[in-house]
Amino acid sequence: MKFFNFLVIAFFALASCTLDKTDYEAETGLEIPELSEFKEAVSFTSGNYKVSIEALNGTFYKGYNELRLKVLNAQNNQRVNPSAVTFLPIMTNSDNVPSSCPHQYNLEYDAANNYYSGYSVFTSESDASGNWKLYISFTVDNQKYEINKQVTVEKQSNKNLNMTAFTGKDGEQYCIALIAPQKPKVAENALIAGIYKYNKPTTAAGTFPDPSQFSYSEVMGYTLKLDPRMPEPSMGNHSSPNNRDLTQQNDGFYHGVVNYTMTGNWTLNLILMNQNGLILKGTVVPSDFTPGVEGVKSELYIDTLF
Amino acid sequence: MKYFIIALFCGIALTAQNNHAHHDSIKNLEEVKVQNAAKKKIETEMKMAVSVDEFLSSSDNISFIKRGAYAWEPLLNNMSTERSQVTIDGMHIFGACTDKMDPITSYVESNNLAAIDIKSGQEGSLHGATVAGSIDLKRRSTAFSLEPKWKGTYQTGFEFNNKQFFNLGNVSFSRNKFVAEGSISYRTADNYFDGNNDEVKHSQYNKFNTSLGLAYKTSDLSSVRVDAIFDVAKDVGFPALPMDLWLSRALITSASYKQLFEDGLFRVVDTKIYYNAIEHYMDDTTRPENLVHMDMPGWSTTYGLVSKANLKKNSYSSEISLNAYDNLSIAEMRMYPQDRSNRTMFAFSWPWVTTRFAGLAMNNSWEISEKSQINMGGSLGVNYNYSKYVEFNWIFHPGASQEKTRFLPSLHAGYQLNIEQFNFSVGTGYGHRAPSVSEGYGYYIYNSFDRYDYIGNPDLKNEISYEGNASAGFKNDRFSIQGKVNYFYIQNYIIGRILSMGSPMNYQSVGVKGYTSLDYATLLNLSMNVSYDILEHLHWKGTLTYARGTDDKNGNLPFIRPLSYLTSLHFMHKNFGIQTSVNGDLEQINYSPEYGEDLTPAYTIWNLSADYTFKINKLRSTIQIGAENLLNEYYSTYADWGNIPRMGRNIFTSLKVSF
Numbered sequence: 001m002k003f004f005n006f007l008v009i010a011f012f013a014l015a016s017c018t019l020d021k022t023d024y025e026a027e028t029g030l031e032i033p034e035l036s037e038f039k040e041a042v043s044f045t046s047g048n049y050k051v052s053i054e055a056l057n058g059t060f061y062k063g064y065n066e067l068r069l070k071v072l073n074a075q076n077n078q079r080v081n082p083s084a085v086t087f088l089p090i091m092t093n094s095d096n097v098p099s100s101c102p103h104q105y106n107l108e109y110d111a112a113n114n115y116y117s118g119y120s121v122f123t124s125e126s127d128a129s130g131n132w133k134l135y136i137s138f139t140v141d142n143q144k145y146e147i148n149k150q151v152t153v154e155k156q157s158n159k160n161l162n163m164t165a166f167t168g169k170d171g172e173q174y175c176i177a178l179i180a181p182q183k184p185k186v187a188e189n190a191l192i193a194g195i196y197k198y199n200k201p202t203t204a205a206g207t208f209p210d211p212s213q214f215s216y217s218e219v220m221g222y223t224l225k226l227d228p229r230m231p232e233p234s235m236g237n238h239s240s241p242n243n244r245d246l247t248q249q250n251d252g253f254y255h256g257v258v259n260y261t262m263t264g265n266w267t268l269n270l271i272l273m274n275q276n277g278l279i280l281k282g283t284v285v286p287s288d289f290t291p292g293v294e295g296v297k298s299e300l301y302i303d304t305l306f
Numbered sequence: 307m308k309y310f311i312i313a314l315f316c317g318i319a320l321t322a323q324n325n326h327a328h329h330d331s332i333k334n335l336e337e338v339k340v341q342n343a344a345k346k347k348i349e350t351e352m353k354m355a356v357s358v359d360e361f362l363s364s365s366d367n368i369s370f371i372k373r374g375a376y377a378w379e380p381l382l383n384n385m386s387t388e389r390s391q392v393t394i395d396g397m398h399i400f401g402a403c404t405d406k407m408d409p410i411t412s413y414v415e416s417n418n419l420a421a422i423d424i425k426s427g428q429e430g431s432l433h434g435a436t437v438a439g440s441i442d443l444k445r446r447s448t449a450f451s452l453e454p455k456w457k458g459t460y461q462t463g464f465e466f467n468n469k470q471f472f473n474l475g476n477v478s479f480s481r482n483k484f485v486a487e488g489s490i491s492y493r494t495a496d497n498y499f500d501g502n503n504d505e506v507k508h509s510q511y512n513k514f515n516t517s518l519g520l521a522y523k524t525s526d527l528s529s530v531r532v533d534a535i536f537d538v539a540k541d542v543g544f545p546a547l548p549m550d551l552w553l554s555r556a557l558i559t560s561a562s563y564k565q566l567f568e569d570g571l572f573r574v575v576d577t578k579i580y581y582n583a584i585e586h587y588m589d590d591t592t593r594p595e596n597l598v599h600m601d602m603p604g605w606s607t608t609y610g611l612v613s614k615a616n617l618k619k620n621s622y623s624s625e626i627s628l629n630a631y632d633n634l635s636i637a638e639m640r641m642y643p644q645d646r647s648n649r650t651m652f653a654f655s656w657p658w659v660t661t662r663f664a665g666l667a668m669n670n671s672w673e674i675s676e677k678s679q680i681n682m683g684g685s686l687g688v689n690y691n692y693s694k695y696v697e698f699n700w701i702f703h704p705g706a707s708q709e710k711t712r713f714l715p716s717l718h719a720g721y722q723l724n725i726e727q728f729n730f731s732v733g734t735g736y737g738h739r740a741p742s743v744s745e746g747y748g749y750y751i752y753n754s755f756d757r758y759d760y761i762g763n764p765d766l767k768n769e770i771s772y773e774g775n776a777s778a779g780f781k782n783d784r785f786s787i788q789g790k791v792n793y794f795y796i797q798n799y800i801i802g803r804i805l806s807m808g809s810p811m812n813y814q815s816v817g818v819k820g821y822t823s824l825d826y827a828t829l830l831n832l833s834m835n836v837s838y839d840i841l842e843h844l845h846w847k848g849t850l851t852y853a854r855g856t857d858d859k860n861g862n863l864p865f866i867r868p869l870s871y872l873t874s875l876h877f878m879h880k881n882f883g884i885q886t887s888v889n890g891d892l893e894q895i896n897y898s899p900e901y902g903e904d905l906t907p908a909y910t911i912w913n914l915s916a917d918y919t920f921k922i923n924k925l926r927s928t929i930q931i932g933a934e935n936l937l938n939e940y941y942s943t944y945a946d947w948g949n950i951p952r953m954g955r956n957i958f959t960s961l962k963v964s965f
Contacts, residue, residue, distance in 0.1 A: 187697030
């Protein structure tokens with residue numbers, strides 16, 4: 001009998017609740033919906049033609065957006081392949097002053113997939129203080145079509161696709177947007193960023209929208225130095241080893257490596273240097289371990305969270 | 307009786323075991339566990355009601371790292387638990403705590419053990435690949451009896467220093483074909499007080515343990531047996547650590563089949579399958595000084611098979627053992643930000659690490675003559691590791707292997723010679739061991755001793771040990787002396803070294819250390835035991851041990867015991883016994899600042915106890931009263947984590963009743 005009592009005790013003690021093991025896959029996916037599907041975000045109709053722009057999740061987000069543009073014959077829904085497809089996003093603020101953001105003006109035809117690809121790095125969300133309009137032009141049968149439409153730019157809730165815009169020490173306007181990883185892991189993560197620069201117009205403005213007034217380009221041959229740290233005071237300015245600064249690769253993007261040692265809030269402390277090693281923005285952050293004190297951030301940084 | 311317990315530990319020679327195995331009355335299968343023929347009582351010279359830790363500490367070659375009053379980490383030959391094999395009846399069990407708060411010895415209780423079998427160096431390779439040796443905790447196992455028989459023991463006691471109150475009970479029923487036995491125990495203790503009468507906060511503990519064993523004789527020469535141990539420790543303080551234990555639980559189960567043979571080379575084959583699951587949840591909420599609240603749960607699950615065969619022919623006897631197990635170790639850390647609305651921070655400190663081991667080991671002995679004997683043995687093991695979330699390991703070791711297979715050979719040989727009252731032995735050994743889960747795959751495991759976060763390296767080389775040992779002794783009716791020495795040269799000695807990269811994760815930490823291999827390290831252990839029967843009822847015993855451990859740059863290794871001594875007098879007359887002992891360590895001169903050690907001063911402790919045995923009806927009863935650290939010395943030893951002071955004067959009482 002006694003033994004049975006032991007067994008009963010043992011059984012209940014075992015069955016009582018304790019902490020469950022963490023489902024790690026769910027843990028890292030908790031904050032971040034990983035988007036991989038391109039859906040139509042906006043469509044325009046001009047005469048016989050319908051232009052459809054696809055973006056991830058069918059939404060324009062603040063930050064980097066890869067775009068796929070398709071032109072269809074509105075009557076029979078057949079694809080047409082126009083030439084000279086251009087793309088220009090313009091934001092008009094409450095004072096009616098237009099500005100743009102880094103974007104690809106001349107879209108490239110992707111023959112394999114039969115669409116025109118480009119990107120846009122929206123620098124703000126659509127709200128009362130400003131809204132975005134896309135200006136598209138293309139040529140079919142030697143006829144040029146120009147259309148525009150207001151679009152909504154949503155908040156990017158995935159902080160791993162954050163961006164920052166600033167003026168460098170050279171007086172130029174820069175924009176750095178994170179492109180990957182969408183869904184970081186506690187691991188070595190290939191970090192990809194786009195670095196863009198506003199090309200100051202050299203000529204007076206022509207008819208609105210004059211692309212020469214709103215020209216951006218990828219910066220070439222710069223270096224983005226990286227020092228990731230956890231800003232949480234209790235983490236005492238914790239950092240990770242084996243990170244690699246971002247340098248430009250053939251795809252035009254800047255590639256580096258960030259190691260995240262645990263989930264949570266991270267700050268990518270950055271220093272942007274031009275081809276000559278001149279610092280355009282950013283400061284070296286202290287590397288001391290300072291428990292209880294929130295880590296000092298570089299004057300150029302992007303926060304991430306996963 | 308008590309007098310010889312320590313001596314039993316000294317006789318780590320495997321042959322004693324083997325010999326006993328065959329002298330059993332095989333036909334009647336009286337002993338289910340043939341191996342247990344050598345009875346050893348779980349009690350020390352000073353104290354009859356001891357914890358497993360206290361019992362182990364009475365052995366010469368065991369010392370302890372102590373993080374509080376509970377769950378001491380046993381060091382065998384001055385080497386930590388990674389280098390030794392700690393098993394329960396040959397079953398492999400792995401603690402679930404990254405901070406070694408749960409050595410295997412913490413999941414058993416003295417009343418479900420019959421003996422502890424310690425083998426030094428490669429002689430212990432029968433239980434798996436090892437460097438330091440093996441500690442096998444042998445469970446109680448009642449023999450079948452011709453007549454139905456009930457047996458039971460009840461022990462209770464109170465220790466005044468930490469108000470420890472314990473109740474241990476075990477009962478067994480045996481018949482000619484059936485045995486059932488069980489034990490139950492509960493210990494509870496408050497904080498203890500040091501030699502300055504200051505309370506050592508967070509040193510309380512509560513432990514519940516129960517075990518059950520059922521055996522059935524399937525034929526004259528065979529039997530089956532199932533065993534289970536269930537252990538719960540709750541609200542256990544670890545004063546030397548920045549956190550305590552909220553709950554740890556272990557379920558240890560096994561089923562075995564044993565076949566004896568009346569003639570032929572094979573005498574006994576005993577095969578066991580086992581399963582054990584350990585969960586361990588730390589708790590830092592009782593430490594307001596902690597800046598960060600952190601959950602640190604750990605789980606360790608092991609399945610295994612162990613099969614042993616005893617062979618004997620004329621002067622040759624042999625023991626063959628097949629060992630296989632699969633262990634999954636998981637440990638997590640989740641840090642809570644000060645602003646709880648922020649996201650918690652999560653990482654694995656053991657990223658789901660699987661260890662699979664299969665090994666075949668053999669020990670042989672030949673009695674060349676009446677006087678001399680040769681022992682030879684060897685083993686070959688295959689050790690496989692797999693890290694499920696290897697990306698954690700890649701942060702510090704990019705591209706490290708996710709899977710790793712290692713071959714772990716071992717060889718040993720020894721020669722024993724007895725010439726009249728003298729005995730001599732020499733031996734040598736060679737063996738590999740694989741890195742432990744922490745050494746291989748640990749991730750930011752905070753070591754509060756040197757205050758570094760430790761990072762494992764999956765591609766560490768095998769640690770390779772070359773050892774030599776020798777002993778010499780003399781014994782006559784009244785006097786005995788035995789000296790022993792062993793020396794280990796350990797190649798690729800695994801130890802933490804400061805990493806220049808990375809920064810601490812735990813806020814108390816000062817830096818990051820990575821497990822790396824030193825070219826080599828050496829360890830020397832010396833011990834000397836003397837006993838003398840001054841009068842018929844008055845016995846004296848003395849022990850002296852010394853160890854020295856150095857790394858490849860001639861620096862000191864940490865946790866090496868300085869010269870220590872124990873001298874005791876034991877007087878026994880009729881039903882009355884009194885014993886006193888003085889023990890201590892000399893100053894720890896050869897300390898290692900690199901590993902957080904500082905000079906530990908010498909100390910001396912005086913203990914005294916008296917017991918009286920009597921009968922109430924048919925119950926054999928013993929009461930004991932005694933005091934440890936009678937002079938209330940304030941001290942801490944070289945292996946007290948963070949120099950926490952040891953217990954001051956402790957008056958203990960206990961009662962043992964058995965039928």
